[in-house]
Amino acid sequence: MMPLQRTKEQNTMPKLVIALAIAVVGARPVFASQETDVMAPVRQFVCGFNKNDIKMAQAACADQTFIIDDFPPHEWRGSGATSKWFRDLTRMGKKNGMSDSFVTLLKPRQVDVTGTHAYVVVPINLRYNDKGQLVKRTGLMTLALHKGVDGWRIAAWAWTWG
Numbered sequence: 632m633m634p635l636q637r638t639k640e641q642n643t644m645p646k647l648v649i650a651l652a653i654a655v656v657g658a659r660p661v662f663a664s665q666e667t668d669v670m671a672p673v674r675q676f677v678c679g680f681n682k683n684d685i686k687m688a689q690a691a692c693a694d695q696t697f698i699i700d701d702f703p704p705h706e707w708r709g710s711g712a713t714s715k716w717f718r719d720l721t722r723m724g725k726k727n728g729m730s731d732s733f734v735t736l737l738k739p740r741q742v743d744v745t746g747t748h749a750y751v752v753v754p755i756n757l758r759y760n761d762k763g764q765l766v767k768r769t770g771l772m773t774l775a776l777h778k779g780v781d782g783w784r785i786a787a788w789a790w791t792w793g
Contacts, residue, residue: 665742666744671783676785681732696787699787733757735755737753739753770791772789773789
């Protein structure tokens with residue numbers, strides 16, 4: 632009985648499968664590292680918000696930032712947008728008896744990185760006091776980030792309540 636002869640394609644197929652498996656396994660740490668890097672300013676922003684440290688939150692943002700939120704004037708843009716948004720949020724909170732806001736970031740649903748641009752969707756839990764009553768809300772924070780010489784910075788973001 633003669634041994635079966637394998638074609639050139641049949642000989643290279645196992646090598647391709649092994650190479651693909653190595654590429655997939657090896658790419659995981661790169662993606663995890665990218666996600667960690669992109670999420671760092673998001674976490675910094677939320678940490679600054681939770682501590683009422685507007686300088687910390689502003690430092691996570693690009694010089695030119697665009698913000699959309701559910702209270703007037705509903706949009707803030709340009710240099711210092713984060714500080715202006717925070718000022719308006721604080722005024723609205725005082726006017727309406729809201730205090731002690733705290734945001735918890737959950738596991739990101741989407742982190743897409745293309746070169747120096749990233750798109751992030753992350754679920755959030757928000758709690759605050761409304762005239763002495765604890766309020767809990769869930770939602771999403773959607774962000775666009777740019778990577779520059781100083782690393783990743785938030786270029787735009789919006790809350791969406793669920």
